[in-house]
Structures are given as structure tokens and as C-alpha cells.
Amino acid sequence: MDFVNIALAKGRLAENTLKMLTLQGITFPDYHPGSRKLIYENELQKIRIIFVKPSDVAIYVEKGAADLGVLGKDILMENEANLYEVMDLGFGQCKFVVAALRDYVDQPGKKIRVATKFPNVSRKYFHQLGRPIEVIKLNGSVELAPIIGLSDVIVDIVETGKTLQENGLIIISPICRVSARLVANKVSFKTKMSHISRIIEGLRQNAD
Incomplete structure (x- = not known):
């Protein structure tokens, strides 16, 4: 199974997203907020988080470097990126x-x-x-x-x-x-549908 890459921007959006992932049993043992690492992996569940600048999340997802991403609706509206807006995560309002x-x-x-x-x-x-x-x-x-x-x-x-x-x-x-939104790469949404759907369903159950 290929990894699902999730692009996050450090800060409140990332922390809230990681809390929601933790609630569905997805954790990254070597992650802590003060770390300077940019990539963390959950080898068992084949999920990888990558940290990028807030304005770059949409670019990474649109270009396929990330399969999913979390960003503010404000950035999504401004960038007008060609990707799927999957759900409103409810925080960052x-x-x-x-x-x-x-x-x-x-x-x-x-x-x-x-x-x-x-x-x-x-x-x-x-x-x-x-x-x-x-x-x-x-x-x-x-x-x-x-x-x-x-x-x-x-x-x-x-x-x-x-x-x-x-x-x-x-x-x-x-x-x-505006609030935090989960977005998906259009190709990944089809090729990794089963894996991505499980992540989305878990986030949906724990959304505010």
C-alpha cells in the first residue's frame, strides 16, 4: 500500500488536525510541536504528514506531492487551486x-x-x-x-x-x-480512494 501524504502548515490548524487524527488512532510517535523536522510517518497505517508554508498547502495538493491537505478557506478562495474541497473541519473559524x-x-x-x-x-x-x-x-x-x-x-x-x-x-x-478545510488531489482521490476514504470518515466523525 502506498503512503497517503497529508500537507499541513505548522500552527493551530496542524495541531487541531493532529488531534483529530489521534482520535481515530493515527499517531506519529516522533512528532512534537517544537521539532524542526518536516516529515513524519506512521509506517503501520501508511500515512505521512509533511509540513509546508500555509500558502503552499494548496500547491502541494494540486500538484500531487500531497494527497490531502488542511488549509484555511481564505487561502483556498484566494489561490483558486484545481483540487477537491472535501469537508469543513469546523475549526480555525x-x-x-x-x-x-x-x-x-x-x-x-x-x-x-x-x-x-x-x-x-x-x-x-x-x-x-x-x-x-x-x-x-x-x-x-x-x-x-x-x-x-x-x-x-x-x-x-x-x-x-x-x-x-x-x-x-x-x-x-x-x-x-471561513474555517479550516480538508482538500484532496483529484487523481489521488481516485487512485487511493479506499485509503483516503478511511481517513476522511474518521475526520468527519470527529469534526467540530
Whole structure:
């Protein structure tokens, strides 16, 4: 039997996934959170976990280097990868929002300057509203953009909204809720169906 490779990103998503795997008897004896190893194997059950950057999980799964992966719906929406979204794992919940300074006034018909780490999500959302936008792609601290006049609004994911509040921003429009998703490579889903199905069923029984 071939190994099933599962791509994870270190952090809360990985820890929650490993807890769910443990509940169905899938463990990795040499794993501990502080380790720098990137690959761990369960030789008996032929399951291997590989740790990659969060933004790379979809790439590893789409290209077949991993058969399964766990990533946030936010990354899945942004990457638009060609893979199967198998199930909502129920943890890692947050939401996509449009936020702006408290005194921001929208001017219908005017192009909106949008600062974000998620240009594809932003374009799709505003396109559905029929609003023209200028996307300003940032890699961090998007909350700063409206404060210094770089953008009119931001599109970002929030969990509690505390960071927005501390920087004088408010949510002006929710986009959608996101959470951790299990994804599968389309070829692996067929060629390793029996093995993968057992893993999926175990996760489904223990999902939040």
C-alpha cells in the first residue's frame, strides 16, 4: 500500500488536525510541536504528514506531492487551486470583511482603493457588487493602509476584530465566514480512494 501524504502548515490548524487524527488512532510517535523536522510517518497505517508554508498547502495538493491537505478557506478562495474541497473541519473559524476608518464615506460610482493580502477575493467580491476597484496588494499590516491614506478600505480576515478596533477601523461589510478545510488531489482521490476514504470518515466523525 502506498503512503497517503497529508500537507499541513505548522500552527493551530496542524495541531487541531493532529488531534483529530489521534482520535481515530493515527499517531506519529516522533512528532512534537517544537521539532524542526518536516516529515513524519506512521509506517503501520501508511500515512505521512509533511509540513509546508500555509500558502503552499494548496500547491502541494494540486500538484500531487500531497494527497490531502488542511488549509484555511481564505487561502483556498484566494489561490483558486484545481483540487477537491472535501469537508469543513469546523475549526480555525474567522471571517472575510471589508473594513475602513470610522469616518469613511462611500461614494457610489467612484473607484475604491482596496488594500489587501487577497487580491482575487477582493476583485471577485467587488465585481459582484458592480463596483470598480484599484487593488493594492500588501503582504502585512493592511490596517495601516487607510490610516496613512494608501487605500480607502481593506479586505482582510478577522477573528475577533480587536486589531481593527485598536487601529480605529470598523467592519463596513462582511464577505463570508471561513474555517479550516480538508482538500484532496483529484487523481489521488481516485487512485487511493479506499485509503483516503478511511481517513476522511474518521475526520468527519470527529469534526467540530
